[in-house]
Amino acid sequence: MSDRRYLLDNARVEAGERFTWLAELFDGVTRGHADWLGLSPGWRCWDVGAGGPSIPEALAAAVGPTGYVLATDINPTWLNATGGYEVRQHDVVADPPPQPGTFDLVHARLVLVHVPDRARALTNMVAALRPGGWLLVEDADTELQPLACLDEVGPAQQRANRLRRAVRELMTRRGADLRYGRTLPQALRAAGLTDVAATGCFPVGGVACDRLEAATVRMVRAELLAAGLADDTEIDTHLAAIDAGELDLTLAPLISAWGRRAD
Ligand SMILES: C[S@@+](CC[C@H](N)C(=O)[O-])C[C@H]1O[C@@H](n2cnc3c(N)ncnc32)[C@H](O)[C@@H]1O
Numbered sequence: 481m482s483d484r485r486y487l488l489d490n491a492r493v494e495a496g497e498r499f500t501w502l503a504e505l506f507d508g509v510t511r512g513h514a515d516w517l518g519l520s521p522g523w524r525c526w527d528v529g530a531g532g533p534s535i536p537e538a539l540a541a542a543v544g545p546t547g548y549v550l551a552t553d554i555n556p557t558w559l560n561a562t563g564g565y566e567v568r569q570h571d572v573v574a575d576p577p578p579q580p581g582t583f584d585l586v587h588a589r590l591v592l593v594h595v596p597d598r599a600r601a602l603t604n605m606v607a608a609l610r611p612g613g614w615l616l617v618e619d620a621d622t623e624l625q626p627l628a629c630l631d632e633v634g635p636a637q638q639r640a641n642r643l644r645r646a647v648r649e650l651m652t653r654r655g656a657d658l659r660y661g662r663t664l665p666q667a668l669r670a671a672g673l674t675d676v677a678a679t680g681c682f683p684v685g686g687v688a689c690d691r692l693e694a695a696t697v698r699m700v701r702a703e704l705l706a707a708g709l710a711d712d713t714e715i716d717t718h719l720a721a722i723d724a725g726e727l728d729l730t731l732a733p734l735i736s737a738w739g740r741r742a743d
Contacts, residue, residue: 484596484655487700490531490555494699499532499558501692502590505683506734507534510589510618513736514539517614522546523584526608528572528601529553529591533560539585540564550578572601577608584610589618590734596655599667606671609741615673621661622648622732625682628693629727636721640729643697643718646709650700653707661735673739680735685728693729694722 488495519525521544527536529552536551536559543549551559552570559567570578572588573595586605592598605615628644629637648658657663661680668676683689697704697715704710721727 482653482655486554486594487651487654487656487703488594488696490553490557492699494695496532496558497695498692498699499534501688501695503532503534504688505692505731506589506618507538509681509734509736510535510587510616511538513616513618513738514542514585514587517585517616517738519543519585524548524582524610525585525587526550526552526578526583526605528586528588528605530556530559532558533563535587535589536565537563539587552578572604573597577604580607582610583608584613585616586613587616587618590620592617593619593658593660594651594654594656598657598660602667602671606673606741611741612743613741614738615668615671615741616736616738617664617668618734618736619661619664620658620732621680621735622658624659624662625730625733628729630684630730631728636718636726639714639718640721640727643704643710643714646704647696647700649709650703650707658732661733664735664737668737668739671739672742674742676737676739678735678737680733682731682733684730689729689731690722690725690727692731694719
């Protein structure tokens, strides 16, 4: 039977580093969308697969003492139980939705792409919304822009792109859908949501992209080697090139899609 476990397991020390850099790269995007949807004092929010503390903290600051924020994850190790939001271990597929029909905002970023039964996850998230509440789902579409280096000018960039393909292959073997981002508007309409819209963005170059790539490659090194998708020399040379700051690394586009449960 194939192994469908989440590849970038939060039990690894590199997960915390990844959350720091994901926050640096995408929290501004997420917060912009949440603000645009009307996030305000008194709202009840659920952050699904929250990973690190930055989005639950930002939501808690926005909803204030009259609001409520629930942050869940299959492994909530990196969340802060005293951070002004409730933390729960929760599997968005296997566990029933918490407090069904009550949330003003349900959000998941870079979660469903990794979850093999993502249709069930979406159904559970929609069930948690109050009538009129918003679902905001943000997911990568790695096939839309699969490169680590947009400008493949030399061997270091070619190596980076080859290793990015190898990491994608590992994710696909674990059940990730690397074309999921583009399906979000249709998936949200099919889930019965109204006022569905979406946008996409990706960063190009910079320290956060470099640090995220280094943490990710170190995290999956053993799996890459075991699968014969890379060797030690290739990985070490790539990590050194990242440290030298010569790659202008980029990421897959993040597609942010939102829709509202009918009143
Ligand atoms: C790539 S991280 C993204 C974390 C955070 N949302 C962010 O954007 O920085 C994916 C997160 O989803 C969680 N996750 C994976 N499968 C899950 C599931 N079935 N239910 C809940 N969380 C899950 C992982 O543990 C991890 O924290």
